[in-house]
Amino acid sequence: MIFVTTPSIVLEHLKNLSPILSTNKANPLLEGFLFEIKDELLQITAYSEDLRVQTAIHVNLASEEKNNFSSGFVINGKKIIEILQSLPEQPLSFMLLPDEMSIKLKTAQGEYKISVFDGDQYPAMSPDTEFLGTFNINSEILKTGLERTTYAASDDIELRPNLCGVYCQFMENESIFVATDTHRLIEYTRSDSRPETNVSFILPKKNIPVISKIIDKYDDAVEINFAKGYILAKIAEYTIFSKLAAGEFPRYKDIMPKNYDKTLIVDRNAIISSIRRVKVFSTLENNKILLEINGSDLKISAVNEEYNESAIEHLTCTYEGNKFSIAFNANGLIEQLQNLSGDEVIFEMTEPNKAAVIKPAQENPGEKTISLLMPILSY
Structure with missing residues (x-):
């Protein structure tokens, strides 16, 4: 032939x-x-x-x-x-x-x-089993949801296999994507999605780059067939079989802060650029930077006592609350901010030893993003 x-x-x-x-x-x-x-x-x-x-x-x-x-x-x-x-x-x-x-x-x-x-x-494409259900989702919504959250998933496959992926919840009127490694968490919700189903699963982190690359090429809806332990997705000429991560995703809503008394609003690109410069002078051990907020002044600083080096920058911000200081790992904070949209970001905080909520000040209609980042407890 x-x-x-x-x-x-x-x-x-x-x-x-x-x-x-x-x-x-x-x-x-x-x-x-x-x-x-x-x-x-x-x-x-x-x-x-x-x-x-x-x-x-x-x-x-x-x-x-x-x-x-x-x-x-x-x-x-x-x-x-x-x-x-x-x-x-x-x-x-x-x-x-x-x-x-x-x-x-x-x-x-x-x-x-x-x-x-x-x-x-050669191994078969997929197991011979019956699906529990099928639904369709817009390819842009699925791709964006995975892109916005995958970075926060854990890599500890031995101890935390249930955190080594993106938790996907598809409901009648919205789609929710969540990932966490216990130090950070991000939840991305699309209320302009209409999956008209009620199913949730954990898509493994290592499979997501291939899946995202394929669905990025098409505007078609993605057909997802789900069964216990795996999904079978179809878009255009592609059929994708993916096993699902083992275990149950934690009840992350229980750890979301309910009340806060300090709110900081700052330009997203400005704070990212400032942190990148200041972190050069932090210790390599934890890349620790300190945010000090007093009125409209945001002070960003780092100290490396071993080499007697330090850096300080000031940004103008909008702030409600008492004078406040909180420390973060610089690389973790930059990554969190890079995966948010919009020109400005909001920090909602309570104590220096409790997670800060970080979210966009403005989002597109139908989008809602909430992220959490644990601080470094000592400076």
Whole structure:
């Protein structure tokens, strides 16, 4: 069998799937893509233990010979991407040679024979089980929700697997995305979403970059089918199978501050820039900076006693409350502020040893963001 396509079309899809491939030399099957021909569709699958993605490309069949790779063939991912990247745009023929367990790529300039594996040993796309339900969500809402929150998820897969992902809640009239590593928390809500369902799950942090990259390319709605332990999402020509993080997400609403007596409003970009400069003079151990607020003056400072170095900057702010000081890890505060929108941010605080609520002063209609950041207890 021979089918014809172009290098750029195949390469675009392979690059979207390539982060999934294993680097474990013990199983070369998982270092490769599964190619299957179904009528005039080339289906390409990439597999890992927790994430599997399949896409489809229309191709032209140049031969009516029987496809003896009935279960498809597996081709080394690194090798096929390297070849396609070096080819100029032109017709590209794939000739299947099952008797030799290989394929031959042919262009106007040359031909390239590559060994392959039979696809019958490649893992299945998804378990054979019934779904508990299905709903649709706008791709922009899903992508934004994941982008705004993923950074705050934990990386401690051994001790906190239930925090190593984004907690997604889809309800009749809104969608909520939450992540925390116990030192920081962010909740992003979209009330302009209408999933018309009632389901929640934890999407693993390590799967989110691949999922976000795919859905970013389309304006279509994402169809999400959910079952116990995994979801199956569909958008355009992509089908995405993702396992879900184990355990239950904590009752984070219980730790959200209910009352506060100090409110600070400051320009978001100005405070980020100031912290970046001042933190150069903090100790490497914890990058500690101190915020001191008195009336309309916000003082940002850092001290490195070991080298007798220090820095102080002042910003104009709007503040309600008594004179107040609170210390943060500079890198953590910058990351929190970078993942908020708008020109100004609001800090709501109570005590120097309690979490501060940080949120945008203005947001787009239908959006609501609340973040928490724990302070450093001593300075």
